[in-house]
Amino acid sequence: MTVDQGSKIPHPLRPLSPDELSKARDVAFKAHAGDGIALFFRSAIVDEPKKTDLTEFLIAEHEGRIPETIPPRQVRLLYDVINNGKAQLTETVVDVDAGAIHSSKEFESRYQTSYTAHEFGQFQDACMSSEMFKSAMEEFILPENFVVTIDPWPYGGPDPEEEIPRYMQGLVYARDASKNNIDSNHYSYPLPIIPIMDIATKKLIRVDRLATGGIGDSLYPPPPGGEPKKLFENCGPAEYFPELLDQPFRTDLKPINVTQPEGASFKVHSDNLVEWQKWRFRVGFTAREGAVLHDVCYDNRPIIYRLSFSEMTVPYGDPRPPFQRKQAFDFGDGGIGRAANNLKLGCDCWKHTNFRTNRAVVTRLRELVVQFVATLANYEYVFAYKLDTAGGITIETRATGIVSVVPIDEGKVSGYGNVVNPGVMAQNHQHIFAVRIDPAIDSYVTGDTAVILEESHPIPMNPETNPHGNGYEIRRKRVERAGFADAEPLLNRVVRLEHSTKKNSISGKNVGYKLVPSATQLMLADDKSVQAARAPFAKHHLWFTGYRDGELWAAGEFTNQAPREEGGVKTMVERGDWFVDDGSIDNANGVVDGEAHDDDTADGGKRKEE
Known part of the structure; x- marks a missing residue:
């Protein structure tokens, strides 16, 4: 046209x-x-x-x-x-x-498009009116004033021999209605059944029973029968709406007001064009993807044609049938855009929305930041300790300022850096930081803190313990001797700093903190180089060393002009401390040194956290 x-x-x-x-x-x-x-x-x-x-x-x-x-x-x-x-x-x-x-x-009948909100909304009433579901519920006795609440879910992947039409499954819970508040949290009280419904007919096909045993028990539930089972006799509520909480709110936090007296710095046009500083892009929205960015430009220079989230899958690792089907594709199964919350001023730091009542509740996170900035020649380094109201600790390093440059012949380029001005080159380099953590988890007693490496491993498909292939296991190994380790995102390797004996009253697991090491690139210098000899700490993400008074330095106390590390983490590991308590001086609490780095080019550093 x-x-x-x-x-x-x-x-x-x-x-x-x-x-x-x-x-x-x-x-x-x-x-x-x-x-x-x-x-x-x-x-x-x-x-x-x-x-x-x-x-x-x-x-x-x-x-x-x-x-x-x-x-x-x-x-x-x-x-x-x-x-x-x-x-x-x-x-x-x-x-x-x-x-x-x-x-x-x-489309051929085998293609099943995403569920709509209308289809999800029909599930509970269809279940509650089903004689099959009513019969299944007779196997249980709920406490007084508890009512059934069902979360509709995608059916998941069918078994190879299944040829099914459009199905939906439901995760069944109960809600404590004694306080006459429909927003009471039903996720505290799950029931061991999953009803399956044909979406076209709104009829239940079957009700799957769930195994509820523990380690060593069967993967499969016992057959129905016998006396009805009393549920939730010792369960307590886990409410999050303010009026349902038993504990009082904190009263020692004073208000924080963030104002923009001259208005916002960005502008949103009627055709969804957004302009801010030198950025310019258009915001689209689809039922499947949610927000989509189009034509992302900086200083009127295009960077991205289209930017979107395309899928998310959530496979669960419980191999007991029918949990092998519990795998949601939140974009393709239901549409992430359909589930997006409407924005509300002051209500999007964190919130959970009850889709039945469309009510959202907000929990704000505040951080106390202890920060200092150091200027070393061309660079500014920012070091921050962030302590938040949820008990979390974030240790952050940032590098800013001016890139370090050397001369280069005009008109030439180099593989060792980027030309930032005619005749000026910024060299490629790394910034590698070390954080020292001397833990005292719920105790100052020597030997009370254990250091655990925890990993998630797949379980090979087998008929005895993982018949559908979706199971995986958590492997834990206590660090008993000084050593080192590296981040491994393929195994979700984390470090747990735990009290050796004290247990969480709900989970029964040792109380502690989880340290997530950043999977950053390690020192690139050859192991035989002087650079590597002076800073062996930069060759691994994690170092575990025995405690000694005065040993505070990952690269040793004296680094200036030193040809190699002396008294740093490498030296500490080589002496072979054991982290067990037999009364000797070598058997002290372990110390964890974590490494993080920035790779710098002329484009600036990439910020990392440890």
Whole structure:
């Protein structure tokens, strides 16, 4: 379509208007007109133009000229065509300017699109009215004033021999209704059954029973029968809404007011263009992806054409059937955009929304930051200890200031750095920091603190313990002797600093803190180099050493002009301290040194945390 040079051109990525949605709907209805035919609409989004067409438009937009042509305005509809009780999933693209269908296709029955909020919302009532579900509930006795609450879930992956239509499963809980508050937290009280429903008929197919045993017990539940089982006799509530909490709120925090007397520094235009400082981009939104960024530019220079989250999968590691099916794809199964909360001023630091009542409750996190900044020649280094109201500790390092430069012949480039000005090169280099942690977990007594390496490992599929292949196990190994380790994200390796004997009253596990080592790149200098000899601490993410008074330095006390480390963590490890308590001086608490670094080029450092 040729553009009138005197007109204001609407952007192809602007949000759909109510009028455009109505036009697209009417075109679809007209195409399927007939006796007994109904349409169930699942989604309607902007049909994004072809990249070649949109790119031409964007180039003209950024050059400040009117493009010669603009892509057609199209709406992509996804809906069921319902005829004689049977549903045919159909996708139709409508050109709303022309009032005509651009394209349309039908999907085979084996393709199951995402559930809608309407489908999820039907599950509880259908279950509660089912005689099959009522019969299953007769196997249990709930405390007085408890009512059943069911979370609808995607069915998950079927077993290989299963050929199923559109199913949904439900995770069953009970809610304490004694306080007459519908927002009471039902997740405190799970029931050992999972009902399965056919979405098309709203009929229950079966109710799966769940194994509830522990280590060494069967993967499978016992058969139904016998006396009804009393549930939740010793369970307590885990409420989070303010009016349901037994403990009083903290009263020793004074208000913090953040104001912008001259308004916000960013601007959001009516066609979803966002401008802030030198940044410029457009915000889109889809039912599946949620927020999408288009045409992300800095100083009018494009950086990203389209930026989005494409999927998230949540597989659970319990191998007991039917938990092998408990794997949600939150984008493709339900649509993350459909589940997005509406923004509310002051209500998006952290919040949990009860989807049944649409009520959100907020918990704010505050941090006390102890920070100092040091200037060393061209660099500023920022060191911060952050202590938060949830008991967490974050140790942060940041590097800023001016890059370190050396001369370079004008017109030349180097593999060892980046030219930042004619004749000036910033060299590639690393910043590697060490943090020393001397733990005293719930005790100052020597030997009370244990250092544990914990990892998550897959369990090979086998008929005895992991018949469906979804199980994995947590492996723990106590650090008994001075040594070192590295971060391993493939195993989710973490360090647990635990009290040796004190247990958490709920989980039964040792009380402690978890240290998450950053999987940063280690020192790149060769092991035989002087650089490596002077700072062996930079060759591993974690060092475990025995405590000695005055031993505070990862690279030893004297580093200036030293050809190699003396008295640092390498030396400490080589003496072979054991972390057991037999009364000798060598058997003291372990000390953990963590390493983090920045890789610096002319583009600036990458901030890391440890």
